[in-house]
Amino acid sequence: MQTREALSLVLRDKGFRITPQREKILDIFFSLPEGEHLSAEDLQNILNGQSSDISLATSYRTLKLLASLGVLRELDFTEDHKHYELARSDAGIQHQHIICVECGTTQEFTSLEVFNASVSIADEAGFEFTDAQLKIFGRCQQCQQSKLKEAAAS
Amino acid sequence: MQTREALSLVLRDKGFRITPQREKILDIFFSLPEGEHLSAEDLQNILNGQSSDISLATSYRTLKLLASLGVLRELDFTEDHKHYELARSDAGIQHQHIICVECGTTQEFTSLEVFNASVSIADEAGFEFTDAQLKIFGRCQQCQQSKLKEAAAS
DNA sequence: ATAACTGCAAACAATTTGCATCCTT
DNA sequence: AAGGATGCAAATTGTTTGCAGTTAT
Numbered sequence: 001m002q003t004r005e006a007l008s009l010v011l012r013d014k015g016f017r018i019t020p021q022r023e024k025i026l027d028i029f030f031s032l033p034e035g036e037h038l039s040a041e042d043l044q045n046i047l048n049g050q051s052s053d054i055s056l057a058t059s060y061r062t063l064k065l066l067a068s069l070g071v072l073r074e075l076d077f078t079e080d081h082k083h084y085e086l087a088r089s090d091a092g093i094q095h096q097h098i099i100c101v102e103c104g105t106t107q108e109f110t111s112l113e114v115f116n117a118s119v120s121i122a123d124e125a126g127f128e129f130t131d132a133q134l135k136i137f138g139r140c141q142q143c144q145q146s147k148l149k150e151a152a153a154s
Numbered sequence: 155m156q157t158r159e160a161l162s163l164v165l166r167d168k169g170f171r172i173t174p175q176r177e178k179i180l181d182i183f184f185s186l187p188e189g190e191h192l193s194a195e196d197l198q199n200i201l202n203g204q205s206s207d208i209s210l211a212t213s214y215r216t217l218k219l220l221a222s223l224g225v226l227r228e229l230d231f232t233e234d235h236k237h238y239e240l241a242r243s244d245a246g247i248q249h250q251h252i253i254c255v256e257c258g259t260t261q262e263f264t265s266l267e268v269f270n271a272s273v274s275i276a277d278e279a280g281f282e283f284t285d286a287q288l289k290i291f292g293r294c295q296q297c298q299q300s301k302l303k304e305a306a307a308s
Numbered sequence: 309a310t311a312a313c314t315g316c317a318a319a320c321a322a323t324t325t326g327c328a329t330c331c332t333t
Numbered sequence: 334a335a336g337g338a339t340g341c342a343a344a345t346t347g348t349t350t351g352c353a354g355t356t357a358t
Contacts, residue, residue: 117271141280171337175339193322
């Protein structure tokens with residue numbers, strides 16, 4: 001578990017500069033409730049709400065940089081844009097997502113079993129494990145119920 | 155395990171039409187080696203190679219339709235476009251991918267353990283399970299070695 | 309001082325859509 | 334015949350990039 005300050009140092013160590021923009025963006029990710037993930041646009045909206053004048057291009061550049069350094073985790077949902085969240089621990093167990101194919105809502109969970117299985121699968125394949133991302137797709141309780149209602153109505 | 159013909163019927167059952175374009179695209183997915191996945195562009199290239207005159211717009215529309223019917227599985231790698239592959243069995247165990255963060259190559263694997271864990275996680279969350287997609291990220295053997303060489307050279 | 313970083317606007321790539329025409333059902 | 338499907342081109346959306354000016358080191 002890294003502190004906000006430690007993350008700035010990750011930048012410096014790799015020869016990148018610590019700029020107000022990058023600090024601001026890190027602050028925002030740190031202020032997020034655990035497990036919350038942002039798209040570039042979400043981030044931009046938050047920045048605007050705080051009357052920060054960081055350009056969208058810089059947001060994109062920063063997200064990409066921080067992801068490449070392992071500070072952020074880059075998530076692909078089935079949507080057309082990427083999401084980012086803090087990689088709370090380094091190469092440790094991360095939370096995963098379960099997604100409703102009907103309404104698109106996501107929930108989080110962690111599974112030690114899946115994590116362990118992933119590490120050993122990577123091992124068997126000769127890979128040095130970095131991260132595992134599991135998406136479970138299904139129909140959530142609400143959508144199952146509304147489907148039942150529809151059927152009853154017909 | 156569905157036959158090509160059964161899949162056409164899936165279309166008809168839902169009130170969609172069976173057109174030559176859709177049949178052609180299904181044929182292509184059926185002719186693919188198990189586990190191979192195509193982007194819309196890949197598909198278009200294959201079609202062109204067979205001198206089919208299906209428009210790119212139709213390819214996109216068809217891929218989306220077939221995915222929504224559960225005939226195709228829609229995969230998000232870290233690239234900027236989606237990939238599709240046949241969903242060989244319905245809601246059954248599917249193969250997963252392990253991806254090199256360095257060079258981007260992917261390998262496939264199946265894990266009954268991960269599959270079973272996913273089904274019960276969905277269950278606990280009140281979801282009706284549809285599919286589970288696990289991506290494991292890491293550094294492949296080759297990339298680990300070239301990194302060692304670099305270090306030795308410096 | 310100098311190389312990295314930023315903002316802006318223009319450029320791109322992947323995907324979607326409006327509309328006239330065509331073809332399953 | 335009637336409505337879904339297609340092809341084309343134009344439009345959108347998400348993201349990247351060139352460049353001139355700015356700033357952290």
